[in-house]
Amino acid sequence: MISLFLRDLKLSVRAGGGALIGVLFFMTVVAVVPFAVGPDLNLLSRIGPAILWIGALLASLLGLDRLFQAEREDGSLDLMLMQETPLVLTVLVKCLAHWSASGLPLVIAAPLLGLFMNTSELAIGATMLTLLVGTPAITLIGAAGAAVAVTLPRGGLLVSILVLPLAIPVLIFGVSATYAAVEDPAPFLPPFLILMAITLFFAVIGPLAAAAALRSSSD
Amino acid sequence: MISLFLRDLKLSVRAGGGALIGVLFFMTVVAVVPFAVGPDLNLLSRIGPAILWIGALLASLLGLDRLFQAEREDGSLDLMLMQETPLVLTVLVKCLAHWSASGLPLVIAAPLLGLFMNTSELAIGATMLTLLVGTPAITLIGAAGAAVAVTLPRGGLLVSILVLPLAIPVLIFGVSATYAAVEDPAPFLPPFLILMAITLFFAVIGPLAAAAALRSSSD
Amino acid sequence: MSEQSLAIRKFSDLANPTRFLGLAERLLPWFSGLTALLFAVGLYLCFTTEGDYQQGETVRIMYVHVPAAWLSMMCYTVMALSALGTLVWRHPLADVSARAAAPIGACFTFLALVTGSLWGKPMWGTWWVWDARLTSVFVLFLMYLGLIALNRAMDDPGKAAKVSAILILVGFVNIPIIKFSVEWWNTLHQPASVMRLDGPKIDPEFLRPLLIMAVAFSMLFFTLHIAAMRNEIWRRRVTSMRRQAARNVGAVGTGMEGPNA
Amino acid sequence: MSHAGYVIASYAVAALTVAGLILWVIADGTGRRRELKALEDLGIRRRSAGPSTGEMK
Amino acid sequence: MPICLVVEGLSAKRGEDLIFHDISFVLRAGEALVVTGANGSGKSTLLRVLAGLLAAESGSVRIDGAAAEIGHPRELCHYLGHRNAMKHELTVAENLSFWKSFMGDSPGGAGKDLEDATEAVGLGGISHLPFGYLSAGQQRRMAMAKLLVAFRPVWILDEPTAALDANADRLFAELVTGHLGAGGIVVAATHQPLGLEARELRMTGFAGVGGMV
Amino acid sequence: MPICLVVEGLSAKRGEDLIFHDISFVLRAGEALVVTGANGSGKSTLLRVLAGLLAAESGSVRIDGAAAEIGHPRELCHYLGHRNAMKHELTVAENLSFWKSFMGDSPGGAGKDLEDATEAVGLGGISHLPFGYLSAGQQRRMAMAKLLVAFRPVWILDEPTAALDANADRLFAELVTGHLGAGGIVVAATHQPLGLEARELRMTGFAGVGGMV
Numbered sequence A, B: 001m002i003s004l005f006l007r008d009l010k011l012s013v014r015a016g017g018g019a020l021i022g023v024l025f026f027m028t029v030v031a032v033v034p035f036a037v038g039p040d041l042n043l044l045s046r047i048g049p050a051i052l053w054i055g056a057l058l059a060s061l062l063g064l065d066r067l068f069q070a071e072r073e074d075g076s077l078d079l080m081l082m083q084e085t086p087l088v089l090t091v092l093v094k095c096l097a098h099w100s101a102s103g104l105p106l107v108i109a110a111p112l113l114g115l116f117m118n119t120s121e122l123a124i125g126a127t128m129l130t131l132l133v134g135t136p137a138i139t140l141i142g143a144a145g146a147a148v149a150v151t152l153p154r155g156g157l158l159v160s161i162l163v164l165p166l167a168i169p170v171l172i173f174g175v176s177a178t179y180a181a182v183e184d185p186a187p188f189l190p191p192f193l194i195l196m197a198i199t200l201f202f203a204v205i206g207p208l209a210a211a212a213a214l215r216s217s218s219d
Numbered sequence C: 001m002s003e004q005s006l007a008i009r010k011f012s013d014l015a016n017p018t019r020f021l022g023l024a025e026r027l028l029p030w031f032s033g034l035t036a037l038l039f040a041v042g043l044y045l046c047f048t049t050e051g052d053y054q055q056g057e058t059v060r061i062m063y064v065h066v067p068a069a070w071l072s073m074m075c076y077t078v079m080a081l082s083a084l085g086t087l088v089w090r091h092p093l094a095d096v097s098a099r100a101a102a103p104i105g106a107c108f109t110f111l112a113l114v115t116g117s118l119w120g121k122p123m124w125g126t127w128w129v130w131d132a133r134l135t136s137v138f139v140l141f142l143m144y145l146g147l148i149a150l151n152r153a154m155d156d157p158g159k160a161a162k163v164s165a166i167l168i169l170v171g172f173v174n175i176p177i178i179k180f181s182v183e184w185w186n187t188l189h190q191p192a193s194v195m196r197l198d199g200p201k202i203d204p205e206f207l208r209p210l211l212i213m214a215v216a217f218s219m220l221f222f223t224l225h226i227a228a229m230r231n232e233i234w235r236r237r238v239t240s241m242r243r244q245a246a247r248n249v250g251a252v253g254t255g256m257e258g259p260n261a
Numbered sequence D: 001m002s003h004a005g006y007v008i009a010s011y012a013v014a015a016l017t018v019a020g021l022i023l024w025v026i027a028d029g030t031g032r033r034r035e036l037k038a039l040e041d042l043g044i045r046r047r048s049a050g051p052s053t054g055e056m057k
Numbered sequence E, F: 001m002p003i004c005l006v007v008e009g010l011s012a013k014r015g016e017d018l019i020f021h022d023i024s025f026v027l028r029a030g031e032a033l034v035v036t037g038a039n040g041s042g043k044s045t046l047l048r049v050l051a052g053l054l055a056a057e058s059g060s061v062r063i064d065g066a067a068a069e070i071g072h073p074r075e076l077c078h079y080l081g082h083r084n085a086m087k088h089e090l091t092v093a094e095n096l097s098f099w100k101s102f103m104g105d106s107p108g109g110a111g112k113d114l115e116d117a118t119e120a121v122g123l124g125g126i127s128h129l130p131f132g133y134l135s136a137g138q139q140r141r142m143a144m145a146k147l148l149v150a151f152r153p154v155w156i157l158d159e160p161t162a163a164l165d166a167n168a169d170r171l172f173a174e175l176v177t178g179h180l181g182a183g184g185i186v187v188a189a190t191h192q193p194l195g196l197e198a199r200e201l202r203m204t205g206f207a208g209v210g211g212m213v
Ligand code: HEM
Pocket: C062, C065, C066, C069, C070, C112, C113, C114, C115, C116, C117, C119, C120, C121, C123, C124, C133, C134, C137, C138, C178, C179, C189, C190, C191, C192, C193, C194, C195
């Protein structure tokens, strides 16, 4: 299992700087926003956390579709399906590797971008925390979509169709927890705990669904 | 040429709803913003057009990377490169088909989303008009990025990164034309005409650059 | 050997990477020594000169910020010249130079951004504003990163060279925007006071360490650039030798003879 | 108002970045040199004999 | 105790159509089966059913006499399909050692180590190269080395010698003979003679019934 | 006037390395050339240069005696590579008719219509199926039908018979003979004998000159 984790990490570093491209995309999206809404710092600092979350969501979605498709195209998936190792475990480890290579860098880059959006220190911390807790959920549920779409030719798009509606709650609770941390009356913990619950829930459901989809889609 | 246009349309309809996903993503982005800025309707209606434009911009990037990559993977690109038909024309037709399948639905969905953002009817009309004129520019310049990235394993994100900076002028003039239509003192026509000029410019530059990149990337 | 390939041979001699390697081997120790020396002097001056009566101690940030900002623009200019070299003269070292410069430029731009922000917080009361100068420097940073990502994603250097050369040249419009943004638009940022047509307008007390640090940073850039170019040449040799190895094994092993032999 | 923290922070960031850059260049260099050595030890020459031609029958 | 691959009344569908129907055979340790037939007659489909990658419509695949309890017969099988299951970005050694540690060995045998395996397919000494640098034929041979690094008693091979030249064909025949000699079982689909002694299953295709020859 | 494919002093690079050097030949109407050689010797590279898909390092490819003015020799060529250039989501008929109308006919001939072409490759009557439902060999045959629906005097074929069964091999030989008989030209790279009369070009390969750097 560790060998799988290491292999996937190696692959994403070696195959064209996966992490770098994800972070760069994130930064570009954030940099585009002031051009549209104007350089008004107050406004920017208000929508800052939301923009960060949208950017992170998009960046983690865009690479996801290759999670199993690459394995399928070169035949590795067939071999993984045949092993004694429970498929659920294989899926989970692949998700972890994917998140470490492309989700974690986003979390780490978030504070820098938060500064650009003139977000307060507290809000930046809250954004980082919610991203840290929330992005794994996107990867995990994305894995299920990627598995469903693995046999489809234009999987990339389909994954998002399947995953986006499921990712919306993550986004909403992530964003509202962040705002709750900043604005006084709203309590931070309830939405944050819900976010954690969603992540844990997806950590179970995502790999299970993905494994089932992979089994049945093999042909 | 018509056969190419029809084939590409058929493909995008048959292979997993390119249109649908773009619209879905667009809706997600728009749906999240109210959570961020709070239920302040004035503010929402103020930033509404900008958010719609950002959403549309990001959504049109989503499918772009497959524009030539799919053709390359199954060898069709080789044959297209060999024909008498000028490559520029082939690229242009492919762009048109892509825009009809995934840009047009965004334009059509925009009014609905505009209502969610409490945008005035006039602003909605202006947004639609500017999107109608502006989104082709994104597809056309995106084609150049897609052609550059055609040989890359993780083309998707890289295309967006290459294209986003070039799309910024489109965004700026699209948004400012929309605002100009709503706020009285600023005249609507100048930015709108500039937007049209940018689109026409990209209609020439994009396919030319894409054709050149495709020729040189063939191996 | 045909005439044409002879011509290719001859032309390539002019830009012989092996000669470059020899040169680099000889230059590098001197360059690194000089850089270290300049930094020692520069840093000493940085901390011994007086603070500004208006800005207090924070003026010392200038000695890092301004050279880093200059270098970030100079590095891009070097890359743009190299890009011209790739496209116009097809000089084989030009592509190596552009590719090696990108990470260095990204680091300097990063430094300018961070030190600028660290200066902005006490001076302007905010880490960041979206004005023309700051935005254009951020765009420069993104362009560096984009070029690095592109180079890493394309494994065939020949193919990456052309594409990135074009991108570099297109992106070069950003450089004058950075330089003159403070004059074209009114921004929070300070207008130029050293690099002006009518001579520097800055107290020599600050000018001395600033200039020495600027020279030190430039030497650092040249040293690193030469070393990175050398690394890049080695990297390409490794790649080419590996392909060769794959082919040789095929030749030595089985299957050298065709079916109809 | 002295703001020493900001000054120290900027020098620290500068030192770290530059040190990282230098270390990376050095490490890259030694790595490539080692790989070249290994390949040369395997007896692979960079420029080998004449180019191949097809032969017609 | 030697193993034994038992196939009983197997039939499989592709989409809506029955591809083959009621195929039964028994392969004992040391026996090989070559599956032949025209294009589209269902060879690949049969192999994928045997490897547990495609659900059978009816019938069963069983392995008797395995050294330990197994969950599913596929766990005792190697499958070499049209694609090589190797990553172009990683070196050959990284690829092989990943599969070696990920797959592990089936009870009753042990995989060779990397050097021996690449040696055995005639490509010793280049395992430090990225897989993508190899030519089509070399890649195929390295995929075969995968059969050696992790031990599985049953090999299921789909057109293993496509893209190989005559010399490599011989080498492959040796590998298979060696595996059979050690008590293994091999099922291979092919268009070309493989140069080994084996029983043959002719697929007659298009809903035809396969007949043992 | 019959056409004539003239290749003079051709050489090509892959990455940094010269793959072949100074290849010259002339093929007249009705002549075929078979390119052979070990794996990685540069067969595919040569064909891609002939098809204008890869720039030659030096030398030229020319077609003399074409019926009309042409911009580039590649416009008179069919290229069948390793990949089939067909979309899995579209039916065979949709695929073929797209290529028929997109490519059009070169002057001096006319393509067959779809039914005749699928008939000619032995798969008449299944053109309503999505291309993805076909087996490997059937897909390859349908890709060959593409050669027939749009007329091109020169065919450039890279391992055309890979994955074909013996029957289809014969059928392919017939197709090629027919094309040659009608005054066409064929260049094919292959590992297996194609069963037709042709001149042979052996690539000796493996002696790449290390280029710059
Ligand atoms: C992140 C924010 C900042 C960025 C990206 C930035 C960028 C730059 C650049 C690119 C230059 C070189 C311009 C040229 O050569 O004309 C420069 C110079 C300079 N910057 Fe900044 N800067 C930032 C913040 C600040 C702050 C907060 C201050 C001080 C309050 C400051 C003071 C200066 C000074 C004094 C110069 C030298 C100008 C001259 O004499 O030519 N900068 N900066």
